[in-house]
Amino acid sequence: MNDAAITARIQAVFPDVQPATTPNAQPRLCVPAATLPALARFLLDQPDLAFTSLMDLTGYDLAKYPSTPPSDAIRVVYLLHSLCHLHKLALWVDAPRASPVVPSVAGIWPAAIYFEREVFDLLGVRFDGHPSLHRILCPDDWIGHPLRKDYVYPAEYLGVAHLREGQHFESGPVRG
Amino acid sequence: MTIEALTPAGELMKLSMGPQHPATHGVLRIVVECDGEVVTNCTPDHGYLHRSIEKIGECIEWPLFVPYTDRVDYVCAMNANLAYCLAVEKLLATDPANRVVIPRRAECIRVLVAELNRISSHLVAVGSMAMDVGAYTPFLHGIAQREVVNDIFERLCGQRLTYNYVTIGGVAFDLHESAPAEITRFLDEFERAMVKLNKLVTTNAIFRERCAGVAPVTADEAIAWGLVGPNLRGSGVDWDLRRDEPYGLYGELGVRVPVGDRFAGRRGVRGDCYDRYVVRLLEMQESVRLCRETLKLLPPAAKEKADPIGGHQFDVSKLLRKPPKGEVHCRTEAPRGEMGYFLVSDGTKVPYRVRVRTGSFSAAGIFHRVMRGAFLADVVAIIGSFDVVVPEIDR
Amino acid sequence: MAEPIRPGNALDEQIHLTAVDEFLAWGKEHSLFYLLFATACCGIELMQAGGPRYDVDRLGMIPRATPRQADLMIVAGTITHKMASRVRTLWEQMSEPRWVVSMGSCANSGGPFSKWSYSVLNGVDKYIPVDVYIPGCPPRPEALIDGVMALRERVRRYRTSGERDATPYLVAGGDCAFGGHPGKDDGSGGEPKR
Numbered sequence A: 001m002n003d004a005a006i007t008a009r010i011q012a013v014f015p016d017v018q019p020a021t022t023p024n025a026q027p028r029l030c031v032p033a034a035t036l037p038a039l040a041r042f043l044l045d046q047p048d049l050a051f052t053s054l055m056d057l058t059g060y061d062l063a064k065y066p067s068t069p070p071s072d073a074i075r076v077v078y079l080l081h082s083l084c085h086l087h088k089l090a091l092w093v094d095a096p097r098a099s100p101v102v103p104s105v106a107g108i109w110p111a112a113i114y115f116e117r118e119v120f121d122l123l124g125v126r127f128d129g130h131p132s133l134h135r136i137l138c139p140d141d142w143i144g145h146p147l148r149k150d151y152v153y154p155a156e157y158l159g160v161a162h163l164r165e166g167q168h169f170e171s172g173p174v175r176g
Numbered sequence B: 001m002t003i004e005a006l007t008p009a010g011e012l013m014k015l016s017m018g019p020q021h022p023a024t025h026g027v028l029r030i031v032v033e034c035d036g037e038v039v040t041n042c043t044p045d046h047g048y049l050h051r052s053i054e055k056i057g058e059c060i061e062w063p064l065f066v067p068y069t070d071r072v073d074y075v076c077a078m079n080a081n082l083a084y085c086l087a088v089e090k091l092l093a094t095d096p097a098n099r100v101v102i103p104r105r106a107e108c109i110r111v112l113v114a115e116l117n118r119i120s121s122h123l124v125a126v127g128s129m130a131m132d133v134g135a136y137t138p139f140l141h142g143i144a145q146r147e148v149v150n151d152i153f154e155r156l157c158g159q160r161l162t163y164n165y166v167t168i169g170g171v172a173f174d175l176h177e178s179a180p181a182e183i184t185r186f187l188d189e190f191e192r193a194m195v196k197l198n199k200l201v202t203t204n205a206i207f208r209e210r211c212a213g214v215a216p217v218t219a220d221e222a223i224a225w226g227l228v229g230p231n232l233r234g235s236g237v238d239w240d241l242r243r244d245e246p247y248g249l250y251g252e253l254g255v256r257v258p259v260g261d262r263f264a265g266r267r268g269v270r271g272d273c274y275d276r277y278v279v280r281l282l283e284m285q286e287s288v289r290l291c292r293e294t295l296k297l298l299p300p301a302a303k304e305k306a307d308p309i310g311g312h313q314f315d316v317s318k319l320l321r322k323p324p325k326g327e328v329h330c331r332t333e334a335p336r337g338e339m340g341y342f343l344v345s346d347g348t349k350v351p352y353r354v355r356v357r358t359g360s361f362s363a364a365g366i367f368h369r370v371m372r373g374a375f376l377a378d379v380v381a382i383i384g385s386f387d388v389v390v391p392e393i394d395r
Numbered sequence C: 001m002a003e004p005i006r007p008g009n010a011l012d013e014q015i016h017l018t019a020v021d022e023f024l025a026w027g028k029e030h031s032l033f034y035l036l037f038a039t040a041c042c043g044i045e046l047m048q049a050g051g052p053r054y055d056v057d058r059l060g061m062i063p064r065a066t067p068r069q070a071d072l073m074i075v076a077g078t079i080t081h082k083m084a085s086r087v088r089t090l091w092e093q094m095s096e097p098r099w100v101v102s103m104g105s106c107a108n109s110g111g112p113f114s115k116w117s118y119s120v121l122n123g124v125d126k127y128i129p130v131d132v133y134i135p136g137c138p139p140r141p142e143a144l145i146d147g148v149m150a151l152r153e154r155v156r157r158y159r160t161s162g163e164r165d166a167t168p169y170l171v172a173g174g175d176c177a178f179g180g181h182p183g184k185d186d187g188s189g190g191e192p193k194r
Helices: A003-013 A033-045 A112-123 B053-057 B063-072 B074-093 B104-132 B137-157 B179-202 B205-211 B219-224 B230-234 B273-297 B314-321 B359-365 B367-371 B378-386 B390-394 C020-029 C041-049 C081-093 C105-109 C141-161 C182-186
Strands: A018-021 A027-030 A053-061 A073-081 A088-096 A101-103 A126-128 B002-005 B012-017 B029-035 B038-045 B326-334 B337-345 B353-357 C072-076 C099-103 C132-134
Touching (some): A003 A027, A033 A101, A073 B337, B038 B367, B063 B074, B074 B314, B205 B378, C041 C072
Parallel strands (some): A027 A088, A101 A126
Antiparallel strands (some): A073 A088, B029 B038
């Protein structure tokens, strides 16, 4: 199926899913967090969709992304692929930065167990229903979520200085 | 390695393997709980090599990130360079006004270096797997061949391990004149070495029995758990991005894809350690063929052109000051499977988000599942057969 | 018939007189067992240095899997904050006298990760004392061997005179685009200090 057909097929069942495009015209589907588990199950189980493989699950912080209106959310991106029909789909789930919570899809695609742990670690998104949601890359006592745009670099860890003399990252790297 | 009794009588024990352990291929830590010899639970502990490469991507300009891709997977740095450069080229191409033309000679060189590096990466994988199960010599045979590839790359770009060779728009340097002859000589020599390696390891009864039927992964499981590359094909899934989503020159070359098929015989199960091992061997043979085919296609060096290999295109560097705003996802077939770059651009010269999806990361995700019920001695064979490289997991 | 003259037949060619300390130092110098410990990219070069072409075995360097049997720790690769305390533990588990070679820019100073990374330690010398620094990203096996040769001289001197050099040895040059040589900060250009 092509992108338009997949979108039509999904919207017939889930009317609150909105099609969107990135500024460089890549098709995406905006999914409300509450709809995600049912939609994911639907995408996997329907024989004509059969999105068997989760290519990637990642996210990024929209805080400094130049969009109108400015968004205050963390966007979780699901990239799906069907090995039998060879079609692809990308989902966006936006979660508010203050307390980002997204339902877990680990029960549907087990590959998501690690991916969601990583997104939790680096961006601080909580995945509801994840079997063991804890940090995967940073140490357990690490402060903050490094890939957030307002992340402050640690001055020291376990008593050893991280930054050199004269180096300071108070509001993250300067963009531009 | 520390041991700790979980029950007073000591039937259940907890073993902490790593982060310094010769068989964990770097700084991977695996906490194994076992009942006697049988593993009852296994918890991998990652992050000992988390170097925040994705954060660095958000701090420096688009072309300057290429050296860091080397360090995402240093065993196959050429493939890692290529994956990122293809992704950025794809991002530039999403604006139809942009035209990024990669010279054909550069396309050929890209395939050549990627396939040579695939061979040298699989040599390390195969050699260290043999070493993990107790055979030290095959590893040295692998290293000896790898040195030859390193020599070729060193003459090409001056580095032995982290190349920074593939650039956005082409490759950094042209092939030296004697390179095709050197590569052909290496391929001939390598094929002879493969025969020796097969005699030493592949057909070795001890090695085969050691790996046959250990930690089988079914095809459905492999897809669901996100296994990619040789690990996926070892389970019998016929999927290779070089053939099924061809990029660069691969569409013309026609890649033949080996899949796991109970190579260990009677004792084997499809998708066991031995299948994953043999798929890597067969892939090396296929890479040899691809290199030979590419050398035939290689156009002669255009001396009169200023930039015959596209590595220093002024247009590209201008585009990279102001790339199209938006997202792009591009995946390539690296030796450890799909290496997918998810790039987000906000239209400035610095990426907004650089995400790398690597094969080892998802392979590590299935460890706790395949190791349950395996013997303690098989743990190292399982790690070896999945060919995880720690910087790919931790990045 | 005269006895044929064979080399090594004379008494002074078969018997060497030396002090016990000198003899032990000679033995120690030629049997630096190193800890098989690779954290990152440099680990591959360390493996290749142990491979057939560079063959550090001929220098008496044999990899040991446990720190208790090792004299020398080659810190090959990036040390993150999470790893650093483990490196310290491994170093403490080695028996005295222990020697440390910091291999590669990451272990020297954080290398390419020193500026923007939030998780990489800016040099392993914040946790353990280092005897030899080898620049490069990664250093060639020849550079590693150069560092080891310098270390052997120190081992011999320590064994004979009991003096241990406090100033680390810096291997010159290196093929690193990222710098990361601790000696480079003082403007010396990383000249070796023998």
